[in-house]
Amino acid sequence: MVVKTTQDMPTSLIPHDSLRKAWEFLHAVHKLHQRVSGKRALLLYGGSGEGKTFTVKQYLSLFPTIKTAEVVKAPVFYCRLDESKKTPDDLLCILILALGQTPPKGKPRAGVLLHQFKTLVREKCIELFIIDEIQQVLPKTDGQRALEMLKFLCALIDAEDLQTSFVFVGSTRAMHLLAFGACENTVDDNEQLSRRMLRPVKLERIEPRSPQWIRVTNYFVQKIGFRELLVPDDKELFDRIYLAYTERAFSTLEDLFLDEERPNYIEDTPQLLAYLSERFLLTSKRAINPFDTEQMDADEVDEAMQCVKQDYFKQLEAED
Known part of the structure; x- marks a missing residue:
């Protein structure tokens, strides 16, 4: 189901260099979904209105959901985080709901939500999972809670029981995902997520009169x-x-x-x-x-x- 070449970029995509670059990187990370090890994720970031969501939704449009009597397949899946998520379980609940299922009520046993999420991803044959507004999972300061969330994202990227690549989309604040631990007096876990990522793509403002x-x-x-x-x-x-x-x-x-x-x-x-x-x-x-x-x-x-x-x-x- 992967787009065979970046030449397949639709004419509906605005002819802007950083949008073209984002498209090329989306294609590149999508191709990596079948890797068992050494998988990579992608961060698309930039200021409000710079075309991040527009670009990923254009990519999403090339992979319509396939519905049969037995299964619903979604090669590319998009989920937007509309509010802050403090823990991995909070995030998993939102992702499970987005996938059309209800997470268990109350406080589930360790691993139950992750198992449900992975099962849904496999059932829907998701190759590329796009999470928009990813900065919503970041606390304001580094600490144990931030470390737990980053380790969870690392585990998703590394999961050998998923043939899925992940794309994170967010504001300029989302770049902190890759710089976590660089500040003094914080939990030092630098490079924890960044070494699992392709080069981040920033969507840039267009130069005036160019x-x-x-x-x-x-x-x-x-x-x-x-x-x-x-x-x-x-x-x-x-x-x-x-x-x-x-x-x-x-x-x-x-x-x-x-x-x-x-x-x-x-x-x-x-x-x-x-x-x-x-x-x-x-x-x-x-x-x-x-x-x-x-x-x-x-x-x-x-x-x-x-x-x-x-x-x-x-x-x-x-x-x-």
Whole structure:
């Protein structure tokens, strides 16, 4: 059932370098699911709205659930953690519920939940198990509770009785999974999880006024039937869309361009600005609407973009 080549990446995936890299790593870790030993997991992380969930759900869509009279097979399975989980048993209960079963009531005997979870994973023939919002399993500080959770995740990755690879998706805080124990005065268990992982993939913010931004913007504007945008003719329009993008990244672009009732065709730039202005008012919390030419004229847009570019490169320097 594994995708045979990363060339099978769907056209619905946004043409953004870090999303392509995430796709390639998803494919790579998926291929490792049949290993008996030396299996690896993957961490996808990044800021809110950078496309993490979008990417894994696109991958998930290539592997529909197969239902027969005897069994339900789910080659790729996705579960999102909506609240904090303090112990491995808490996490197992959520995963079991997501798999369509009910965990035993009360406090089960040691190993009962893990056995139930593994049985369900084998019955559904899950090759790739994706857990989103993985930072929900991390306590605020290192300690015995964090160590127990990390050891549990290690045991899942290493399990020889499962032919399953695991993908963890989370915020930038999720990177602490790989750095656990590095701080002073904590339980020193460094490298416990990191040595079982492929190189983590960070989903990055797109550089303003870059060729990549041009490709991404055109991907979205064509979803509403608008013509291809060009530089320098549409420089101001590219910038206005980027100023909106700075709020919630791809989540903002999806709100602007992928509404279920979006138009199939927009004739000219004034119509496009009017449509985007209305969508922005509905979906954004910002006071200044970058698509409202009365709130921001061309010079103000250019000035704002100069500040955005400076902040972008300052952030890159800080990360280095």
